[in-house]
Amino acid sequence: MKPVRVAIAGAGGRMGRMLVEAALEDPGIELAAAFVRPGSEWIGRDAGDPIGRSTGVLIGEDPETAVAAADCVIDFTRPGGTVGLVRVAQRLGKSVVIGTTGFDAEQRALIEQAAKEIPIVLAPNMAVGVNVVFRLLEGAAALLGEGYDVEVIEAHHRNKVDAPSGTALEMGRILARVLGLDLEREAVYGRQGEVGVRPSRQIGFSTIRGGDIVGDHTVLFAGTGERIEITHRSQSRMPYAVGAMRAARFLQGRPPGLYDMRDVLGLR
Numbered sequence: 001m002k003p004v005r006v007a008i009a010g011a012g013g014r015m016g017r018m019l020v021e022a023a024l025e026d027p028g029i030e031l032a033a034a035f036v037r038p039g040s041e042w043i044g045r046d047a048g049d050p051i052g053r054s055t056g057v058l059i060g061e062d063p064e065t066a067v068a069a070a071d072c073v074i075d076f077t078r079p080g081g082t083v084g085l086v087r088v089a090q091r092l093g094k095s096v097v098i099g100t101t102g103f104d105a106e107q108r109a110l111i112e113q114a115a116k117e118i119p120i121v122l123a124p125n126m127a128v129g130v131n132v133v134f135r136l137l138e139g140a141a142a143l144l145g146e147g148y149d150v151e152v153i154e155a156h157h158r159n160k161v162d163a164p165s166g167t168a169l170e171m172g173r174i175l176a177r178v179l180g181l182d183l184e185r186e187a188v189y190g191r192q193g194e195v196g197v198r199p200s201r202q203i204g205f206s207t208i209r210g211g212d213i214v215g216d217h218t219v220l221f222a223g224t225g226e227r228i229e230i231t232h233r234s235q236s237r238m239p240y241a242v243g244a245m246r247a248a249r250f251l252q253g254r255p256p257g258l259y260d261m262r263d264v265l266g267l268r
Ligand SMILES: NC(=O)C1=CN([C@@H]2O[C@H](COP(=O)(O)OP(=O)(O)OC[C@H]3O[C@@H](n4cnc5c(N)ncnc54)[C@H](OP(=O)(O)O)[C@@H]3O)[C@@H](O)[C@H]2O)C=CC1
Pocket: 009, 010, 011, 012, 013, 014, 015, 016, 036, 037, 040, 076, 077, 078, 080, 081, 082, 098, 099, 100, 101, 102, 123, 124, 125, 126, 127, 166, 240
């Protein structure tokens, strides 16, 4: 099988660098292009420079040129950048792996629309462990049922700009579905002041930001006389990047559609 040619967006970012490294280590992947925003200090430099390696691929600034050179574009940037890139991929008939988080409803709808024409993996967390935790949460929530208050607690580095994390929100969606809750009405994001007695039909989200924490997620099921905590802690960003390469390989030859990491990992 020919390697999947990937273009990496935001190649100078924290995840962009990891993605370049993971692409170089994966025999099923060929690094075809890497690009950044116009004006970036990285333009014209080797894509391996941010990680002290040499790739022979120069960092560009034109998404069209980069996407045209690849089978699949991998995007861990910001929602505004992602939707623009999805339009380019749609026009050129290329697949997209999206790790970016923090989309609003309109941006999400645009991605869903594009997925009618091209194959897209959209996943707030590409680490295998987190996707297994998603499955554990389904089981735990179904077994525990009512009688346990559910809280989602996440911690990330000081530079993360969206909150709660995309992973925490996905955990909330899974728990709400299994428990029959309406997340729009029954979620609470942080608490302050005289908030009153906690309703049983509620999912609480708490966000911690500080230092260089890569990413921790805990779901707490608090009962009477006991509590259960399911925790995932990331010690490195590499599992996210390795997952993104798996997603790019998964998309090769796939029909248009919106997939997530559970599809990629066979966890459905
Ligand atoms: N799904 C997953 O497994 C994971 C998802 N993430 C998500 O990935 C995203 C990026 O995280 P991280 O790498 O830490 O962030 P960084 O800020 O380190 O990197 C973001 C990159 O995107 C670029 N960028 C920002 N805005 C735009 C735009 N409008 N158009 C194009 N490029 C843009 C930045 O360029 P510049 O430097 O010029 O601003 C930078 O290179 C976040 O949404 C995060 O939540 C993170 C880890 C795992």
